[in-house]
Amino acid sequence: MRGTIWLAVVLCACGPTSKNPGGGGDDDGSGTADAAPGTVYMDAAVDIDAQCGAQMENIGVVNLGDPPDLLVVLDRSGSMTSPPPSFPPVFDTKWSIMKSALNQIALAKDMNIKFGLLEFPSDENCAADATPEVAIALNSHTAIASYFNARSPGGNTPAHVALTSAKSYYQSIPVNTAGRYVLFATDGVPNCLGGDPDAASDAQTVAAVTSLFQAGIPTYVLGFGTFGLPVGVLNDAAVAGGKAKPGATKFYEANNASDLNMALQAIAGGIIVPSCSYQLASAPPDPMNVTVTLNGTPVPRDPAHNNGWDYHPNSMTITFFGSYCSTIQGGASTAVNFVYGCPGPILQ
Structure with a gap:
């Protein structure tokens, strides 16, 4: 296409x-x-x-040029109901800002990128679905907008479960020779090891990203509203995913709407290779x-x-x-x- x-x-x-x-x-x-x-x-x-x-x-x-696949693995945890830490302060929630930014990029690039979306958690605790809430396809901006209209934040941060599901999903659909990518977007530190909300799952999250990369699926890591949090796991995941940024902060960091939009534009621009x-x-x-x-x-x-x-x-x-x-x-x-x-x- x-x-x-x-x-x-x-x-x-x-x-x-x-x-x-x-x-x-x-x-x-x-x-x-x-x-x-x-x-x-x-x-x-x-x-x-x-x-x-x-x-x-x-x-x-x-x-x-053929559009690549981009599966957004999106953090829907309860902490997304708070505003991002920024100065001057903003009062919109991280979820509402993320909703606006993803809707905007999906609409702008809907014929240049095949978008999909997989949330975590899929319940109010530690689960993630085996298949995306929005399947990878062209013209998926309407489905993404409908998803956001029907969902609100809640639950914990089982990132490793969702990233494992992302790999399984990619392996179930035809390989897109124009490229297959994951955008791992989160506002915090992963947990839910063994289904326990109090158990960190840093190593398992990095391992899931590593497994994706070994399968030919690079991962972009986007930390939104993570200022002041221990984000070593996001740096490690960015390196493991093959899309680390230069400098001390290896992942794409955003703490306000403007930063988030610029990060998404940069990521989208990085996977679209126009034909001549x-x-x-x-x-x-x-x-x-x-x-x-x-x-x-x-x-x-x-x-x-x-x-x-x-x-x-x-x-x-x-x-x-x-x-x-x-x-x-x-x-x-x-x-x-x-x-x-x-x-x-x-x-x-």
Whole structure:
């Protein structure tokens, strides 16, 4: 299944480009290299039609990269009813903030990531279900929103039980070659060893994360509202999961809504590897009369497929090559535009 990305596509009629807009290097700070040596622009004596780009139309473009799986293993323990420790103080509960943040990321990335959700505890004590409350799938944001509308916090923190269930669930469904991941989100220290709420389960939690990693399922560890708590187990779990952050704090730490949203964005960005090919919803009126930009910087057309872009009429796709492909896959490109009717630079 492919993820749909909405890009601004400009349909217009205009004269040829006048000169190299960049001049060489990355002087504009766009994160995209300016035109390479050997780039040929049209006659500088011809001015661009002032109306070029005046007619805007949004057209769906399908990124050919397949979405990875992300199973959120979510702490629903009773401590989620308290607000996170932060300054200035906030009065929303950790649960309500987490609900908003997960709903937001699931909606924003619902065609780029196959989300699922498995809670712990599933009762008001020390259990976790064998299968997720929300199965891994595209367009799961509605199911995740429905889950939050029906559930509230309560019980203890049997993280090791839920993480073990996560591995079993992944082993019961087809392997997603685009990637399989767990997001372990918790606000405290795991317990419930042997079903005893007073018995710590640090070692068992790290062992469950290690087992996931050995099965080819890396785990991101997110501690929300954990300031001041003994979080060595979260550091150990982050290292065991193969997604440790640099520095002393190895897990993703958030103590307010802003931090939580940024952490979720970083994690989502870390598992999405965009394809360098985009399929167009319609063919350009003239394939030789197209300008393509990344972050506003024109990209040269490169028929040799070394460093630029090219159009494939049989499949109606545009593919980026070389440093431009690396820019897209590295997440540095935030805006891809295809301008029909305006000829862009061509590598010779």
